[in-house]
Amino acid sequence: MIDRLIRRGVAPVLLALAALLPTLALAQDTPTLDTGDTAWMLVATALVLFMTLPGLALFYAGMVRAKNVLSVLMQCFAIASLMSLLWAIYGYSLAFTDGGGLNDWVGGLSKLFLAGVTVDAVSGSIPESLFMVFQMTFFIITPALIVGAFAERMKFSAMLWFMAIWGTLIYIPIAHWVWGGGWIGGMGALDFAGGTVVHINAGIAGLVAALVLGRRKGYPGTAMPPHNLGLTVVGASMLWVGWFGFNAGSELAADGTAAMAMVVTQISTATAALTWMFLEWLRHGKPSVLGIATGAIAGLVAITPASGTAGPMGAIAIGFGGAFFAFIASTMVKRSLGYDDSLDVWGVHGIAGIVGALLTGVFADASLGGAGLAEGMTIASQVWVQFVSILATLIYGGIGSFVILKVVDWTIGLRVTEEQETEGLDIAQHDERGYIL
Amino acid sequence: MKLVAAVIKPFKLDDVREALADIGVSGITVIEVKGFGRQKGHTELYRGAEYVVDFLPKIKIEIAVDDALVDKVIEAISGAARTGKIGDGKIFVFDLSHVIRIRTGETGPDAL
Numbered sequence: 001m002i003d004r005l006i007r008r009g010v011a012p013v014l015l016a017l018a019a020l021l022p023t024l025a026l027a028q029d030t031p032t033l034d035t036g037d038t039a040w041m042l043v044a045t046a047l048v049l050f051m052t053l054p055g056l057a058l059f060y061a062g063m064v065r066a067k068n069v070l071s072v073l074m075q076c077f078a079i080a081s082l083m084s085l086l087w088a089i090y091g092y093s094l095a096f097t098d099g100g101g102l103n104d105w106v107g108g109l110s111k112l113f114l115a116g117v118t119v120d121a122v123s124g125s126i127p128e129s130l131f132m133v134f135q136m137t138f139f140i141i142t143p144a145l146i147v148g149a150f151a152e153r154m155k156f157s158a159m160l161w162f163m164a165i166w167g168t169l170i171y172i173p174i175a176h177w178v179w180g181g182g183w184i185g186g187m188g189a190l191d192f193a194g195g196t197v198v199h200i201n202a203g204i205a206g207l208v209a210a211l212v213l214g215r216r217k218g219y220p221g222t223a224m225p226p227h228n229l230g231l232t233v234v235g236a237s238m239l240w241v242g243w244f245g246f247n248a249g250s251e252l253a254a255d256g257t258a259a260m261a262m263v264v265t266q267i268s269t270a271t272a273a274l275t276w277m278f279l280e281w282l283r284h285g286k287p288s289v290l291g292i293a294t295g296a297i298a299g300l301v302a303i304t305p306a307s308g309t310a311g312p313m314g315a316i317a318i319g320f321g322g323a324f325f326a327f328i329a330s331t332m333v334k335r336s337l338g339y340d341d342s343l344d345v346w347g348v349h350g351i352a353g354i355v356g357a358l359l360t361g362v363f364a365d366a367s368l369g370g371a372g373l374a375e376g377m378t379i380a381s382q383v384w385v386q387f388v389s390i391l392a393t394l395i396y397g398g399i400g401s402f403v404i405l406k407v408v409d410w411t412i413g414l415r416v417t418e419e420q421e422t423e424g425l426d427i428a429q430h431d432e433r434g435y436i437l
Numbered sequence: 438m439k440l441v442a443a444v445i446k447p448f449k450l451d452d453v454r455e456a457l458a459d460i461g462v463s464g465i466t467v468i469e470v471k472g473f474g475r476q477k478g479h480t481e482l483y484r485g486a487e488y489v490v491d492f493l494p495k496i497k498i499e500i501a502v503d504d505a506l507v508d509k510v511i512e513a514i515s516g517a518a519r520t521g522k523i524g525d526g527k528i529f530v531f532d533l534s535h536v537i538r539i540r541t542g543e544t545g546p547d548a549l
Contacts, residue, residue: 223488225481284482294484331485344484 034125040254041126041134047245048137052144053080055242059235060148063343066227067424068152069434075147075156079163080140086167087136088114095175096135104183107176124252134249142198143167148343149206150213153421156429158414162404166205170400174201174393188374189389190364190382193250195305195357196393203350204394205401206341212405213414215340217421229289236293240269243300247307261307264315265300271319272299279327298326298348302356309360311369318359322352354390361386438533438546439507441500444470445518445526450496456517457500460509463549466499476524495526501533503546
């Protein structure tokens with residue numbers, strides 16, 4: 001994403017061209033709006049919001065027990081609203097403007113309250129307002145993903161505080177590191193659509209939240225089966241469709257790279273869905289609906305960082321790898337370690353995100369059908385850069401999430417009471433029931 | 438008079454109803470129930486989490502009949518509900534002391 005901005009903006013390449021072709025360079029130097037790109041990005045932005053509302057909300061809602069169905073829908077809805085405002089007030093500025101001396105770490109305050117993001121402002125070949133709102137939808141879905149880890153036991157008020165602080169102190173800086181001109185993008189890490197910023201980031205926050213909040217009452221002895229897998233499949237399907245906006249939209253233009261991003265997204269997802277289905281079939285004797293839907297999500301996550309650089313055959317490998325390791329993490333490792341990441345945010349988004357981020361460095365290479373590595377990069381050096389960016393996200397996101405959760409716990413408390421947990425969050429937190437039959 | 442109660446597999450309900458209609462039974466009551474016998478429950482698996490479901494869904498039917506019809510009713514139910522596999526169900530027969538048709542006030546076998 002960022003390399004496109006540089007390419008479309010004041011890239012050194014253009015400066016070199018300017019020496020040769022002064023008149024042409026002048027014409028290209030002024031950002032001009034492309035209506036085709038703008039039309040596509042308007043659609044892509046709506047698709048990414050569609051991933052959260054209702055896609056992810058339904059995906060999660062089906063997996064909890066009937067007494068908590070409204071609580072996860074409500075959490076996703078409230079996060080979408082809260083994050084939108086924070087992004088407009090300061091998020092966009094801190095993530096995507098020049099931070100001066102601190103630019104490696106965080107952006108500046110020049111676009112607080114969307115100052116300067118006017119009707120006429122152009123970013124690349126699309127309106128800056130459109131770029132801003134596209135990024136806003138990423139700021140919405142990332143915290144919403146974390147909801148799955150602490151589902152069925154977190155206080156709604158604590159959830160709001162945690163998300164507001166986490167979005168501000170964790171998401172915004174990491175988005176700046178990778179896409180806003182910070183140090184991770186600067187060292188050449190490839191993260192086309194948000195493998196580190198969105199999925200690893202949400203995954204580690206989810207794992208830490210599951211550990212800090214503790215297990216649900218009765219876990220793992222009590223049966224806690226999903227109450228409506230139909231909703232989950234509908235949600236997963238909406239995520240699959242919406243993800244085209246996420247990945248192909250991250251090109252910020254309607255061009256060949258966007259089209260190829262759509263292709264590799266489809267191929268990786270299909271591979272991963274089948275991988276999970278067959279693994280479960282082999283291990284447990286039957287293919288399951290929850291399994292194939294979960295596999296699809298793992299494939300979508302894994303291809304996300306690679307969607308601008310991998311080729312179609314690379315996508316098969318990435319989808320397989322993402323689903324394989326997410327399967328092991330969610331169905332075997334979690335149960336043997338005993339932590340209650342209720343809806344597998346770490347197991348699916350964290351693990352498939354890490355696998356995808358690493359394989360991005362491999363399958364970007366032209367010899368493996370990719371778009372090609374930057375000059376001077378080998379597969380080994382690219383994978384190393386990917387590894388450093390993953391590690392940085394895990395450490396900063398992990399420790400940061402832990403501190404924020406502890407502070408919220410000391411001040412207002414994270415968990416509902418045992419009695420409320422048994423009653424269900426729908427009644428306890430919202431005075432409503434999901435099903436009145 | 439007897440009250441015949443039978444717990445059967447849900448998918449056999451239509452066959453049982455037809456078999457009973459053929460021998461002249463004029464009314465049955467159907468209840469959706471859950472329970473276990475020798476068949477026990479089954480296991481469900483969600484992302485590696487295995488849950489044992491102890492109680493299986495079954496259908497319970499109740500038929501009030503005249504003494505003369507009891508053997509034929511038992512025969513009809515066992516014939517129609519049998520698959521030969523574990524979990525086919527059971528038939529219980531009770532003495533029935535009194536029957537009243539609410540609409541007309543008829544009592545005894547006339548009310549059946």
